[in-house]
Amino acid sequence: MYSKQRILMSFLLTLFLTSCGSSNNISKTIYPFSTYLTMNFYNEGDVDIDEITNIVDEYDKLCDPYNSYEGINNLYTINNSSDFVKVDAKLYDILKMGIDAQAKTNGYFNPLIGNLSLTWKEAIENKTLPNEDVISKEILEINNSSLEFKDDYMVKINGDANLDLGGITKGYVLSILKDYLATKNITKYLINGGNSSIILGNKNGEDFKIGINNVGAGFKAKETSIGTSSVDEQYFEVDGVTYSHIINPFTGSAVSKHETVVVINDNATLMDIYSTVFMMLDTEEIIKIAEKNSFKVIVIDNKQITYKDSEIELYV
Amino acid sequence: MFKKYKRDIILISSLLIISLLACLVYFNFNGSSTNLVANITDSNNVVTQIDLEKETDTEREITVDGLHEDLKVGVKHNAIRVIYSSCPHQDCVKMGTVSITNKPIVCLYNKVYIVLISNADGNDINI
Numbered sequence: 001m002y003s004k005q006r007i008l009m010s011f012l013l014t015l016f017l018t019s020c021g022s023s024n025n026i027s028k029t030i031y032p033f034s035t036y037l038t039m040n041f042y043n044e045g046d047v048d049i050d051e052i053t054n055i056v057d058e059y060d061k062l063c064d065p066y067n068s069y070e071g072i073n074n075l076y077t078i079n080n081s082s083d084f085v086k087v088d089a090k091l092y093d094i095l096k097m098g099i100d101a102q103a104k105t106n107g108y109f110n111p112l113i114g115n116l117s118l119t120w121k122e123a124i125e126n127k128t129l130p131n132e133d134v135i136s137k138e139i140l141e142i143n144n145s146s147l148e149f150k151d152d153y154m155v156k157i158n159g160d161a162n163l164d165l166g167g168i169t170k171g172y173v174l175s176i177l178k179d180y181l182a183t184k185n186i187t188k189y190l191i192n193g194g195n196s197s198i199i200l201g202n203k204n205g206e207d208f209k210i211g212i213n214n215v216g217a218g219f220k221a222k223e224t225s226i227g228t229s230s231v232d233e234q235y236f237e238v239d240g241v242t243y244s245h246i247i248n249p250f251t252g253s254a255v256s257k258h259e260t261v262v263v264i265n266d267n268a269t270l271m272d273i274y275s276t277v278f279m280m281l282d283t284e285e286i287i288k289i290a291e292k293n294s295f296k297v298i299v300i301d302n303k304q305i306t307y308k309d310s311e312i313e314l315y316v
Numbered sequence: 317m318f319k320k321y322k323r324d325i326i327l328i329s330s331l332l333i334i335s336l337l338a339c340l341v342y343f344n345f346n347g348s349s350t351n352l353v354a355n356i357t358d359s360n361n362v363v364t365q366i367d368l369e370k371e372t373d374t375e376r377e378i379t380v381d382g383l384h385e386d387l388k389v390g391v392k393h394n395a396i397r398v399i400y401s402s403c404p405h406q407d408c409v410k411m412g413t414v415s416i417t418n419k420p421i422v423c424l425y426n427k428v429y430i431v432l433i434s435n436a437d438g439n440d441i442n443i
Contacts, residue, residue, distance in 0.1 A: 006327075029357045029429045036422045036429055125405060195420065195443055203440065211439035213419065218439055228443045262443060 032060035035194035042188040084154040108277040110249035114162030127236040135252035170197035171272020198226040227271025230260040260300040359383040359427040382426030
């Protein structure tokens, strides 16, 4: 007769071997920067979702050009002041980065595009082309305006243009989150900012599968950042021409050269900036810049991939 | 020696086979599926899943908790749309019917997020 100990051990062993491993996946969706941010963590038991949410909320208020918040000098404050405004160091840093990005992109990224962006936002909402005189006036304002910085986090707009950091904020904040997660040794995550700025850790050690809408293909990636710009996000059509939320600060035009651009690199801030900038450039120019900066790029036109970095392997 | 521990070896082997079979059963029922599923996150961050593969071609209406007012959402076979929302810009309503995975419908005003997922393509995200 088998001993009772052996039978007990067998039972315990069976229980151990057949117990279902429960996944400890955490998800949350929040709504900063006039869009959504979904956060997914895979088997990361020590994620402080509230702290991450608070980090994002803080930047949301600081970078809001349309609303004021008591006790906070934010983008709205700067836009509505003719004098120097003392801001939080976080906002000061983003603004400085915005000016650097303007230089790096030869002006295709311009943080003083606020009024022009708003004009086209309203146009998209009303599905009506804006007045060309208004566009010309706003381009002139942009050209005649500048951002001035002083010590002690003081910032001032010279001229009539307004600030809008829509082209950099999501990527910048995701960069912040990426650094934060690294300090906490959190590696298994996917954070998606409005489907245009994405940071990836890994999925339990494995790659994530990233599908590309409209082309029936995708690629695998992990531990990187992805920036995407697409006319599909917000647009309207007039006489067969597609007008989107991507505005050329030189011409005031909202007609992009491409349907979608995907940029992959470790730097989430640059991905946000360049995915937008590349929508305004010819493919040859995109390739030159991408090679110089070690970006991997996919360009899509008329629902076809017209350029893809050779290191990106697609699956169908 | 084998004879001495024969019963132990048989017992442990049997347990390992049972475990393996249990794993196969678990992953088969919880693994890939070809159903299109709607993940609806309401204003309380509660996620409701609706198996759209099982819906008919006749649209039915469901209510989703919104921050300011509840949304009316229409679901049918592999498709979903927002029928009514109290948001001022109506972006979620204007989006119309969505039957593509990972193309979210978002109502910022009422803090509702709807996205379709499918295990058929296995993508974690679609951009």
